[in-house]
Amino acid sequence: MIENINLDPRMIFLFGGVGAILLVASVIGFALSRTVKSDAGRDTVRNLNARIKAWWGMVAVFAIAFAFGKAVTLVLFAFTSFYCLREFISLTPTRPSDHRAIAAAFYLFIPLQYWLIWVSWLTMLTILIPVYAFLLLPVLAVLRGETEDFLLRTAKIQWGLMLTVFCISHAPALLILNIPNYTNVYLLFFLVTVVQLSDVMQYVFGKLFGRHKIAPNVSPSKTIEGFVGGGLAATGIGAALFWITPFSPLEAAGMALVIVLAGFLGGLVLSAVKRSLGAKDWGTMIEGHGGALDRMDSVTFAAPLFFHLVNYFYTV
């Protein structure tokens, strides 16, 4: 096991860089928590520090995944899907007659989807949930004979599976693309870094310069200034990371821009889903559990898009 650990100097450099940035952020967060006195300001600082803490966890998880390779990465993403789906289903009012469909979603489709990535079965991993789960789950539910809200209930479980399992699994699926003379794990690093930086930059720019709300009813914290400033910053950082990708600097900027846009729209859509279920944060409705989906919402939309672009233009 030990000799399989990936200790590529580039990887160590990248993680060192991310760690340094987070360290600076943590110090700033701590200083702010000591100096900010107003109630609104304190809320913002608390939110910021919660995010920084979540990113530390995420970085630790990724460092482990990258060091130990594909199997560990897949297991970690499978658990991420598990926690996100649990959050999604917990907030969604299902009925006892949905029990079998929910059990199949968790115990059949999560392992199956990640197993397909493990065996590099590309065609099947892109149709398993959109086709076969789509057909099987309503069958399991209909056998219980309850017709009330049938379409609504079926649709909710399918949506949950699509977002939290199908979409998120496209991030680790980057590992199985056949790109000549390239170590795919850097693509995963590129995707996750750009998505997360885009989130935080939009948040920071929004706090600093935000005036005009983009969608006040859906996501009151999103502003035009935050989106443009944060999006451009994340695109720039993505371009600067071109040397770890198979892309040219310009292509890397283009890819980063696509990730930023998809991530932004994903955040917006999931925010609307969340609100339609009557919650503000995915994690807070059922107290004592973190909002995994709050951190993964942008990934759900960005991952499949990025996966398909790379697959179409850069694989043999």
Add this chain to the structure above:
Amino acid sequence: MIRPLLIGTARFLVGGHGLWVGCEPSERQRIYFANHSSHLDTLLLWAALPPHLRDMTHPVAAADYWGKGTVRRHIAMDVLNAVLIDRSGTRTSDPLQPLHDVLASGESLIIFPEGTRAFEKLPGPFKSGLYHLAERHPEAELVPVFLDNLRRALPKGSLLPVPISCVARFGAPIRLDAGEEKAAFLERARDAVVALA
């Protein structure tokens, strides 16, 4: 060995942390009474207590379910410290006697006063057991608990729990007032659980 495994699995699947809304965890003698909708209820409520309170708190379990089979019986008796009661109706002695014994020894109980699992979110009418316990043991605090979402994680009639976040909400203790009628008290106790829903 089995205890941490059981609690760990439950935490992983359904969470089930305790939320102390109306009171704090305490070593005082208590009777926790909760709504009942799932076979997970007993384990979850007991696991929601802080570890040092679990040893002195005994869930009351139906002998016709938890007493059957070696595994179930072992989990009920040795892992959960349960007290089994006979709800068959064919008994000759007082079925509540084992509960009186536990309370007389100064330890706490977890009971599900509906007597059976409900299909609905809100509990059905309470059986009189809680009243008799309250009458004989006025020193014990009666703590209402609402177990949220468990009927979705493992509904009546299903064998496999699914991962849905659950929570145990502990309310403010109630007492049997002097001269209070049985029906009125049971209704008030049920309302205390419903208020936490």
